[in-house]
Amino acid sequence: MIRETAGSAKTHAAARAGRLPKINPVFFVLAALLVAITLSNPNFVEPTGYMNFLKRAAPLAILAAGQIYVIVSGGFDLSAGSLITLTVVGSSMLLDNNADATWWVIPVMYAVGLAVGVVNGVVVSFLRVPSLIATLGMMITLNGAAFMWSSGSPRGYLPETFRFFGRVNLQGIPLVQFLPVALLVLMVVGTVLFWLMHRTNLGRMLHALGDNPRAAQMSGVPIEKVRIIAFVISSLSAVTAGILLGGFAGVSTDVGVGYELQAITACVIGGAQLLGGRGSVPASIAGALTLTAIFTLLNFIGLPKPVRDVVQGLILIVAVVLATYRRNRAGGT
Amino acid sequence: MKRLLTAAVSAALFAGTAQAQQLNFDDPAEFARQREMLTAKANGPEGEPWVQYYGDQMADTAQYRKDGPHTICFSNAGVNNAWRVTGWTNMQAEVKLHPEIKELIHVDAEGSDDKQISDIDDLINGGKCSVLIVSPNTTAALTPAVEKACARLPVIVFDRGVNTKCPVTFIHPVGGYGFGIQAGEFVAANAAAGANVLMLRIVPGVDVLETRASAAKRIFKEKGLNVIGEEFTEGDNAKTKSIVEDYLQRGSIDAIWMDAGATAVAALEAFEDSGLPLPIITGEDQQDFLMKWKAEGFKAIAPTYPTYQWRTPIIAAVKVLNGEAVPGPEWVMPQPSITAETLDQYVNEKMPPLHHAMCGCEKLPDYPAAWGGK
Secondary structure (H helix, E strand, O other), rough: OOHHHHHHHHHHHHHHHHHOOOOOOOHHHHHHHHHHHHHOOOHHHHHHHHHHHHHHHHHHHHHHHHHHHHHHHOOOOOOHHHHHHHHHHHHHHHHHOOOHHHHHHHHHHHHHHHHHHHHHHHHHHOOOOOOOHHHHHHHHHHHHHHHHHOOOOEEEEEEEEHHHHHHHHEEOOOOOOOEEHHHHHHHHHHHHHHHHHHHHHHHHHHHHHHHOHHHHHHOOOHHHHHHHHHHHHHHHHHHHHHHHHHHHHOOOOOOOOHHHHHHHHHHOOOOOOOOOOOHHEEEEEEEHHHHHHHHHHHHHOOHHHHHHHHHHOOOOOOOHHHHHHHHHHHHOO | OOOHHHHHHHHHHHHHHHHHHHOOOOHHHHHHHHHHHHOOOEEEOOOOOOHEEOOOOEEOOHHOOOOOEEEEEEEOOOOOHHHHHHHHHHHHHHHHHHOOOEEEEEEEOOHHHHHHHHHHHHHHHHOOEEEEEEEEOOHHHHHHHHHHHHHHHHHHEOOOOOOOOOOOOOEEEEOOEEEEEHHHHHHHHOOOOOEEEEEEOOOOOOOHHHHHHHHHHHHHOEEEEEEEEEEEEEOHHHHHHHHHHHHHOOOOOOEEEEEOOOHHHHHHHHHHHOOOOOOEEEEOOOOOHHHHHHHHOOEEEOOOOOOOHHHHHHHHHHHOOOOOOOOOEEEEEEEEEEOOOHHHHHHHOOOOOOOEEOOOOOOOOOOOOOHHOO
16 A cells, blocks of 8 residues: 555656756755855865865754654654754763763763654654644753753863764865765765655655645555654754764854754755655755855855845745745645 | 922933943943053952952942841843853852851843843842842843832842942943953954954844953054954854854964853864964953863963852842941952963863853852862
8 A cells, every 4th residue: 555655656756857857946056155155265165165164064964854854744843953952961961071981972862862753753643732832842841951951051071082073074085185074974864864765665655644644644654653753863863963063163052052943944945845745855955055055155255244144034035935936836735 | 290300301311321321332431441440459358359349439338237137139130151150159159158148039030121120020029138139131121120129128230230320339340341452452462463353252232242342443453453354153162163264264363352252162173173273362261261271372361251240249238238338339340361371270170161260269168069060
């Protein structure tokens, strides 16, 4: 039965592909922004330029690649940002300045992420709480937990062993001179999440669930289970993003603030449909890169802050309009 | 009626001028006054800046004399950053030094004007408070609430001010210009003429931060330094590091001036990760910055907005309730900088990263555990 659904989804997609330009417009927007960055700062084509950019974008890209699972399933995960904060604060508390503790602290944080995802999923699936509210509650809870744990101020440092993932550049790589570990992490996570979403049955069930939960259920999709998995993937990606952000810049107690909305924005720029049923992992990662590119470009141009905010808002709206335009042409599911 | 009218008009006029003064963040007279105060000698015991004060104007408090034990009420703007966490810990410890204090009632406004206004209302209507300490969330919004409280009991304001003279005293360090001057003069003295200075600020529009920046800019202009940018970091480490990396790709930075030090280490890491020598930098008294400074030995200064000022309201409250005079209507206390010479006194690896070293808390009960140290 599931195979049937998947089959029909495939034919549908194939039919659509015939009427559409194959490439998602987000990639053009991203390319245009990168050209603009290069024009305003020619050093950007040097490895230090683009590698720094990719390193900086990696946490948001990973977060967006996880968030897209929940969005495709027809929900939102607002708790992602606070889970980043909890990861950074919790790691610094557990590590207690002990560099040798990294090997067990990271699995512990992933276990926390797993628990958060399962709770989110269960509350949404079985208690029938809308995901917006359920994850908002989780966000407030996690922020409170991080605050209680740290008493509002960071209580320890993150040792270099932990910061390795977000900070270190591997030197002496042919062609590119150096390779940030964060970028490697992004490539691995991106590949795994791409494969899960676009090459497995789970991905097809996610799309079916977001498109029409009732129809999905009727055709045998275990919708509760699929939804829980989506939330778990999002939470695990938030823990990963937290490890990279803590590595990049050290401990602070508000590191994750606003990241959930940036991740959702990145998904929308990548053409995801907010009510579910459509979305792609590579496009969401491209959306995250686009968002980071906007920030970087405006840094480089050196406009005063208020002008920058206006321009940033306008570019965002244009990017989302482009994404919506494509969706409308596709017949707007 | 006529008297009431005059009072109302003069109050309105006063509020108007206060407002106007508040919006002028670049006042040469205040700049000069604070610059002078930084080198002036304060009254009071040496080595205990939390009870020191400038000038000799005192407020008479005989009318507030009351027998103990006392209940001190504190309406706090928030405990929402590391500076306030350190300060609040100082205050709780100070209370333990005064057996005549029966209870400290603390209400946290969580950074909201509305909540703080109703907090103050609740405290005065509760009838338990012998004295009210207020750390206002914002100046203009809290003024009426403080005036209302003044009519009922002695009020002590500290940190940010209010637009009324009704409190017994307003406790604060020298001020924002002073901070900007200390940091600005250090950069001006150590950088060559025409050197590139990047100014990193938290957010625009906050009076104590605007004055820090305007004072520094005035000095940079006097010395002919080249301000290559003025950026807002929102106190975010990752954003700070990204901004500095971007500037480094476009050109060189000789000095970094900061209006607050929480992200100083992130700014320095941008240089390290780009393989560049560390610049001249102005930070603040956070331990992570002091430790980095000691380890790397770059050219730096750490002006402070001392958290020991959180001890003073409790000391003042007890004095007021004993009917002893306190410095007033303003109690201006010293605002020292940490320099390369005094760094060793303040750096302490056992304290948490954002512990503010200028806390005057080393001899308080439960130090260092209550501050998160080991």
